[in-house]
Amino acid sequence: PSGLKPWREVATPHPDVASGRFSEAEFAADLAQVLRGEAGPEYGDPLEFYRRTHLTGGLRRLLLNALRRLSGAGGDPVVELQTAFGGGKTHSMLALYHLFGGGLDPHEVPGLEEVLKEAGLTQAPKARRAVLVGTALDPAKRRPKPEGMVVHTLWGEMAYQLGGVEGYRLVEEGDLRGVAPGSDTLKELFDRFAPALVLIDEWVAYLRNLHGEEDLPSGTFDQNLTFAQALTEAAKRSPRALVVASLPASDAEVGGGGGREALLRLQNVFGRLESVWQPATQDESYEIVRRRLFLPLSAESFRDRDAVVQAFMRLYREHRGEFPAETAEADYERRLKLAYPIHPELFDRLYGDWAALEGFQRTRGVLRLMAAVVHTLWSRGDASLMILPGSLPLDAGGPRYELTRHLSRFHEGFAQVLDTDVDGPNAKAFLLDQARPNLGRYQMARRTARAVFMATAPAAAAPIGRPRGVEGIRVRLGVVQPGENPSFVADALKALSDQLTYFHAEGDRYWFETRPSLNRMAQDRAAALDEDRVRQELVGRLRAWAKERPSLFAAVHAVPEGSGDVPDEPALRLVILPPWVSHTREGSEAERLAREILERRGQAPRRYRNTLLFLAADATSQPDLEEAARSFLAWKSILEDAPSLNLGEMDRRQVASRLAEAEAILNTRLEEGYRYLLSFHQPDPRAPELELQTLRLLGSGKPLERAASKAKNESLAYTEWHPRFLKDTLEGYSFFTALEPQGVLPLGWLWEAFCTYPYLPRLKGEEVLLASVRKGVEEGLFGYAERLEEGRPKRVLWREGGFAPSLAGFLLAKEAAEKAKAEEERQPPRPSTVEPTPSHTGPLPP
Numbered sequence: 001p002s003g004l005k006p007w008r009e010v011a012t013p014h015p016d017v018a019s020g021r022f023s024e025a026e027f028a029a030d031l032a033q034v035l036r037g038e039a040g041p042e043y044g045d046p047l048e049f050y051r052r053t054h055l056t057g058g059l060r061r062l063l064l065n066a067l068r069r070l071s072g073a074g075g076d077p078v079v080e081l082q083t084a085f086g087g088g089k090t091h092s093m094l095a096l097y098h099l100f101g102g103g104l105d106p107h108e109v110p111g112l113e114e115v116l117k118e119a120g121l122t123q124a125p126k127a128r129r130a131v132l133v134g135t136a137l138d139p140a141k142r143r144p145k146p147e148g149m150v151v152h153t154l155w156g157e158m159a160y161q162l163g164g165v166e167g168y169r170l171v172e173e174g175d176l177r178g179v180a181p182g183s184d185t186l187k188e189l190f191d192r193f194a195p196a197l198v199l200i201d202e203w204v205a206y207l208r209n210l211h212g213e214e215d216l217p218s219g220t221f222d223q224n225l226t227f228a229q230a231l232t233e234a235a236k237r238s239p240r241a242l243v244v245a246s247l248p249a250s251d252a253e254v255g256g257g258g259g260r261e262a263l264l265r266l267q268n269v270f271g272r273l274e275s276v277w278q279p280a281t282q283d284e285s286y287e288i289v290r291r292r293l294f295l296p297l298s299a300e301s302f303r304d305r306d307a308v309v310q311a312f313m314r315l316y317r318e319h320r321g322e323f324p325a326e327t328a329e330a331d332y333e334r335r336l337k338l339a340y341p342i343h344p345e346l347f348d349r350l351y352g353d354w355a356a357l358e359g360f361q362r363t364r365g366v367l368r369l370m371a372a373v374v375h376t377l378w379s380r381g382d383a384s385l386m387i388l389p390g391s392l393p394l395d396a397g398g399p400r401y402e403l404t405r406h407l408s409r410f411h412e413g414f415a416q417v418l419d420t421d422v423d424g425p426n427a428k429a430f431l432l433d434q435a436r437p438n439l440g441r442y443q444m445a446r447r448t449a450r451a452v453f454m455a456t457a458p459a460a461a462a463p464i465g466r467p468r469g470v471e472g473i474r475v476r477l478g479v480v481q482p483g484e485n486p487s488f489v490a491d492a493l494k495a496l497s498d499q500l501t502y503f504h505a506e507g508d509r510y511w512f513e514t515r516p517s518l519n520r521m522a523q524d525r526a527a528a529l530d531e532d533r534v535r536q537e538l539v540g541r542l543r544a545w546a547k548e549r550p551s552l553f554a555a556v557h558a559v560p561e562g563s564g565d566v567p568d569e570p571a572l573r574l575v576i577l578p579p580w581v582s583h584t585r586e587g588s589e590a591e592r593l594a595r596e597i598l599e600r601r602g603q604a605p606r607r608y609r610n611t612l613l614f615l616a617a618d619a620t621s622q623p624d625l626e627e628a629a630r631s632f633l634a635w636k637s638i639l640e641d642a643p644s645l646n647l648g649e650m651d652r653r654q655v656a657s658r659l660a661e662a663e664a665i666l667n668t669r670l671e672e673g674y675r676y677l678l679s680f681h682q683p684d685p686r687a688p689e690l691e692l693q694t695l696r697l698l699g700s701g702k703p704l705e706r707a708a709s710k711a712k713n714e715s716l717a718y719t720e721w722h723p724r725f726l727k728d729t730l731e732g733y734s735f736f737t738a739l740e741p742q743g744v745l746p747l748g749w750l751w752e753a754f755c756t757y758p759y760l761p762r763l764k765g766e767e768v769l770l771a772s773v774r775k776g777v778e779e780g781l782f783g784y785a786e787r788l789e790e791g792r793p794k795r796v797l798w799r800e801g802g803f804a805p806s807l808a809g810f811l812l813a814k815e816a817a818e819k820a821k822a823e824e825e826r827q828p829p830r831p832s833t834v835e836p837t838p839s840h841t842g843p844l845p846p
Contacts, residue, residue: 008382066096106138126195136200190234204248210258232269238807240350324474389479395427518655526627568603575613590616718768721771780799
């Protein structure tokens with residue numbers, strides 16, 4: 001609200017709290033900015049950086065290994081930094097970058113001398129350093145250097161940073177051609193410019209941009225992964241080379257199919273290495289802050305505090321019934337002032353629920369936790385009016401450690417609860433805020449999950465005989481600030497109940513515990529499903545699509561078991577290929593199956609090859625589609641098993657709701673997954689090769705309708721055909737000279753030709769051909785005869801309308817029509833002998 005200051009502008013933490021780094025914020029550290037000289041002193045200046053850095057056990061081990069490696073005294077040559085949440089990967093790389101830059105006096109950095117002494121050194125060796133940040137390097141751009149050369153690839157950039165022009169020359173040819181150098185070349189580079197330190201951050205982000213691209217200057221996706229393999233092999237063989245790379249630990253950081261493949265391939269490269277370093281800040285000990293958390297308030301700060309307190313009191317009094325009754329009393333105003341900037345509800349939870357845990361010291365435990373909390377919020381720029389239970393940064397190492405070390409005495413599963421549901425970039429509450437703007441605007445899902453966790457985790461760890469869970473009225477007290485609508489918490493609680501794994505609800509009471517909820521039951525059942533059962537569900541839904549075929553197609557065949565299931569008849573058909581036989585580019589499994597169906601029906605060659613179109617799923621959609629099908633089947637089985645599972649009425653309603661939601665998601669993903677319409681065309685009638693034409697289906701709606709619309713709009717299937725196009729096609733392929741008498745074509749034979757040969761246009765049906773014939777006769781482009789007598793056309797129509805041609809009739813070239821019409825007009829009528837219509841399976845044009 002206007003005029004109210006956040007706590008950080010009113011209350012200043014004690015310097016020890018404000019500056020003590022219990023867990024570094026990874027997001028602020030930027031290797032690329034430091035390399036360019038654009039970072040602030042807290043990251044760009046080596047001494048200032050180390051003064052602000054807490055040397056945790058994990059970081060000390062990383063620096064010790066690097067000192068040994070770069071001084072030629074052993075150590076691991078390749079280190080992978082991987083954490084499940086912001087664990088300081090980039091900050092750790094900056095520590096390495098500054099330590100080996102030659103501008104740091106270890107005597108000025110507390111703790112660093114001890115690390116050097118353990119490594120048997122008095123000074124860190126100055127190393128040649130290469131910093132490669134995937135989010136800063138653009139794979140589509142070339143990078144000119146002051147010396148005149150232009151760098152294209154990661155290996156070119158690395159070599160230039162390590163050895164300047166001389167280093168670049170070693171890999172120049174591969175850089176220009178986008179071909180990764182071998183490990184021998186890279187070993188030569190490392191040996192010549194030793195000690196060599198290579199730092200690679202956001203590697204997956206860089207590789208993700210290369211996926212599916214073949215003509216970028218930075219080389220292909222595969223060549224870059226070949227470089228990764230060669231890089232690690234070269235580092236192992238060069239005694240004073242160290243490669244440190246960061247990899248994301250989960251799909252949330254990966255970003256799409258290309259990112260997933262890049263991560264898997266890189267993990268295969270690093271998987272053979274033993275030195276996979278994961279900072280575990282929750283296992284670190286933190287110095288207890290034995291004094292007050294905040295400096296005394298000034299007179300002006302007291303006025304700002306009172307304004308905030310009055311705003312909270314107005315909120316509680318204006319929404320009586322939404323908050324506990326005591327919050328509207330004058331004594332609660334007194335408590336707000338005394339506790340400021342920490343909300344009384346948080347103190348109640350800590351001194352009540354948490355202090356009841358064995359081993360949680362009332363004063364020391366609260367001070368340890370709140371020192372870590374205040375430091376983290378101060379560092380992150382938290383703009384809350386007060387620090388509430390919903391404000392606690394449970395993803396940060398300090399607060400997380402302080403909480404889980406007490407809970408773990410009773411049960412080991414609370415770290416998993418935090419990671420999976422409550423806080424951090426992989427937590428479902430965080431993902432809910434990202435996915436739903438109404439929640440994300442105030443981070444309401446995450447704040448609500450934090451408040452419920454703080455209120456219920458102690459009782460879940462050590463039950464004390466009271467009703468489980470916290471009432472919604474107290475959850476709102478732990479979350480809502482002035483300017484926010486209390487009803488947002490109800491929306492968040494509903495979303496958390498639907499989506500989280502360890503979140504339980506019963507009536508108006510909510511709690512976390514380490515026993516999985518119905519959501520986890522559904523996840524376990526989904527994972528256990530047989531693949532055939534999943535495919536059966538998908539096939540059933542696709543075959544239901546086929547029953548609502550668009551009028552363009554005479555039939556739709558969904559997931560035929562073999563090519564024999566697709567009839568060989570002169571009618572336009574759409575074949576829906578299985579979702580697991582998917583398509584991305586030429587040579588895909590979908591193309592292979594489509595060609596098989598196109599060429600044969602069972603064991604026999606297919607005659608009418610120009611009547612088939614194929615609908616294929618995108619390969620990148622396959623994992624999400626299978627996941628949705630498994631989720632639907634899991635929830636369906638839980639609802640069916642509700643009696644044997646002894647589910648209460650509320651649980652049954654939740655399962656039914658989740659089942660409906662899962663089915664909606666499945667239908668959406670199935671519709672979105674079928675993105676490609678495949679068609680085959682024969683460019684040269686004299687050559688047998690058929691070319692694949694792939695059309696991407698854009699927009700929304702039913703895929704069959706989009707396929708029909710795309711086929712018509714892109715002329716893959718004509719529903720109308722101008723007679724001049726018919727005339728040009730017949731003359732262009734010499735149709736009128738293909739049979740005797742020349743200039744006369746049986747229309748039935750012609751229709752079969754259109755259905756047979758992929759070099760001809762594809763028509764919706766015979767009515768399209770006949771309509772074109774009728775209009776062409778009216779315009780005088782060609783003629784029509786109802787029959788032949790002794791090889792001569794009879795009942796000839798030319799430049800006439802009002803008739804209905806049929807496949808039993810004959811199409812006449814313009815000259816033949818003029819001649820036959822003239823002869824017919826000169827001769828008197830006489831009894832006729834009708835010759836049989838020529839066979840439709842007679843000779844066809846070349």
